[in-house]
Amino acid sequence: MQVLLVGGGGREHALAWKLAQSKRLSKLYCAPGNAGTVDVAENVSIKAEDVPGIVKFARERKIDLAVVGPEDPLCMGLVDELTAAKIRAFGPCKAAARLEGDKAFAKEMMRHRSLPTAEARIFTKYRDAKAYVATRDAGVVVKAAGLAKGKGVIVCDDPPAALIALERVMVAKEFGDAGDTVIVEEKLTGPEVSVLAFVDGHNIYVMENAQDHKPIGEGDTGPNTGGMGAYSPTTLLDDKTLRQIEAEILVPIIDCLRTEGIAYKGVLYAGLMLTTGGPKVLEFNCRFGDPETQPLMMRLKTDLVDVFEAVIDEKLDGITLDWDQRASVCVVMASGGYPGDYQSGKPMTGLADANAMPDVVVFHAGSRMMGGQVVTAGGRVLGVTALGETFEAARNRCYEAVAKIHFEGAYYRRDIGAKALR
Numbered sequence: 001m002q003v004l005l006v007g008g009g010g011r012e013h014a015l016a017w018k019l020a021q022s023k024r025l026s027k028l029y030c031a032p033g034n035a036g037t038v039d040v041a042e043n044v045s046i047k048a049e050d051v052p053g054i055v056k057f058a059r060e061r062k063i064d065l066a067v068v069g070p071e072d073p074l075c076m077g078l079v080d081e082l083t084a085a086k087i088r089a090f091g092p093c094k095a096a097a098r099l100e101g102d103k104a105f106a107k108e109m110m111r112h113r114s115l116p117t118a119e120a121r122i123f124t125k126y127r128d129a130k131a132y133v134a135t136r137d138a139g140v141v142v143k144a145a146g147l148a149k150g151k152g153v154i155v156c157d158d159p160p161a162a163l164i165a166l167e168r169v170m171v172a173k174e175f176g177d178a179g180d181t182v183i184v185e186e187k188l189t190g191p192e193v194s195v196l197a198f199v200d201g202h203n204i205y206v207m208e209n210a211q212d213h214k215p216i217g218e219g220d221t222g223p224n225t226g227g228m229g230a231y232s233p234t235t236l237l238d239d240k241t242l243r244q245i246e247a248e249i250l251v252p253i254i255d256c257l258r259t260e261g262i263a264y265k266g267v268l269y270a271g272l273m274l275t276t277g278g279p280k281v282l283e284f285n286c287r288f289g290d291p292e293t294q295p296l297m298m299r300l301k302t303d304l305v306d307v308f309e310a311v312i313d314e315k316l317d318g319i320t321l322d323w324d325q326r327a328s329v330c331v332v333m334a335s336g337g338y339p340g341d342y343q344s345g346k347p348m349t350g351l352a353d354a355n356a357m358p359d360v361v362v363f364h365a366g367s368r369m370m371g372g373q374v375v376t377a378g379g380r381v382l383g384v385t386a387l388g389e390t391f392e393a394a395r396n397r398c399y400e401a402v403a404k405i406h407f408e409g410a411y412y413r414r415d416i417g418a419k420a421l422r
């Protein structure tokens with residue numbers, strides 16, 4: 001089977017690594033991929049957002065299965081276009097991907113079914129948003145409604161900070177059009193967990209859980225990033241809470257979309273906060289999490305091609321996901337300055353040494369080849385991931401691998417999973 005994986009980040013390297021292990025695979029292409037995916041796939045230099053380019057390539061090469069990793073092409077309707085061209089594609093259609101691409105739409109869907117989520121108001125006019133914030137006396141969160149690479153959410157401790165955030169999003173347009181509509185919502189507190197599930201339009205199959213680390217700084221300080229590290233499983237979620245999340249959040253949102261005539265097929269990612277009032281939705285994503293996918297793929301034993309096909313064929317009820325019972329930890333190494341400005345093109349050393357460690361995989365995120373050398377090419381550069389018999393063993397092994405890798409300005413959080421140790 002010839003598979004085309006669309007995307008070029010850490011999530012895609014992890015998916016490519018896992019897909020490459022499938023007995024059913026004859027050829028794996030990655031568009032555009034990165035300097036890590038070349039080890040397991042043939043990179044094709046077509047951008048993930050180049051919808052016509054991807055469709056043309058898939059037709060010409062007679063691709064049997066296309067897998068779309070990132071949210072941008074999903075929200076642009078890549079799966080719809082591939083399907084129209086008679087290419088089997090994994091990922092939600094454009095209408096379903098709106099659950100991530102339009103946070104105002106997602107809020108409305110959640111309201112329809114009274115899903116537990118932060119109280120929110122939606123604004124398209126700066127003046128109205130400003131007036132509303134002025135009436136608040138506690139912390140609020142300002143969110144650009146559109147896609148902003150995981151950075152369009154500003155958590156504010158008080159209304160004055162929220163006013164500054166509003167100005168950044170609605171006046172300075174720091175996130176472009178994504179900030180045309182803004183959500184101002186109550187600030188929730190509690191531990192955060194990511195729950196990812198395969199959905200085939202009807203059936204929902206929840207994966208093992210994982211925890212992300214969004215803020216750039218240790219102790220969860222500083223601005224949000226795409227995610228600085230993750231581990232799986234987390235002890236934060238017990239079975240009862242997980243069942244509650246499935247029954248009160250995942251089932252109703254899929255159901256709500258179905259009554260709107262939208263079949264959700266692909267991965268549904270719920271970003272949740274475990275508040276004293278129960279789990280509440282922070283956001284929905286229409287794809288695998290990055291970096292959650294890295295530890296999850298290290299733990300998944302089931303053939304990923306079988307799973308993707310079961311979703312497309314609406315036969316998820318016939319699938320069982322087997323997981324390695326060991327723990328997995330992923331630490332993201334980023335370019336100095338990220339999530340703000342950073343420099344690229346920095347040569348990396350120690351990758352082979354780290355990769356040679358048992359149960360360690362160095363997933364690339366922002367990397368490329370330059371003159372025969374692997375250089376940095378993005379904010380998040382690598383996702384160093386390790387398995388271990390215990391969480392502590394996985395974590396130690398992961399940091400041992402990280403210590404072998406060097407590039408100018410490399411930054412990583414030293415406290416990934418620290419909460420799990422407590």
Ligand code: AMP
Nearest residue numbers: 118141153155186187188214271282283
């Ligand atoms: P989102 O992209 O909506 O998940 O937001 C990114 C991050 O901002 C989340 O992972 C949380 O850490 C934080 N966040 C989002 N919404 C809230 C909220 N209502 N209260 C507190 N923190 C939030």
Ligand code: GLY
Nearest residue numbers: 212227289290291
């Ligand atoms: N790790 C957060 C995300 O994928 O959006």
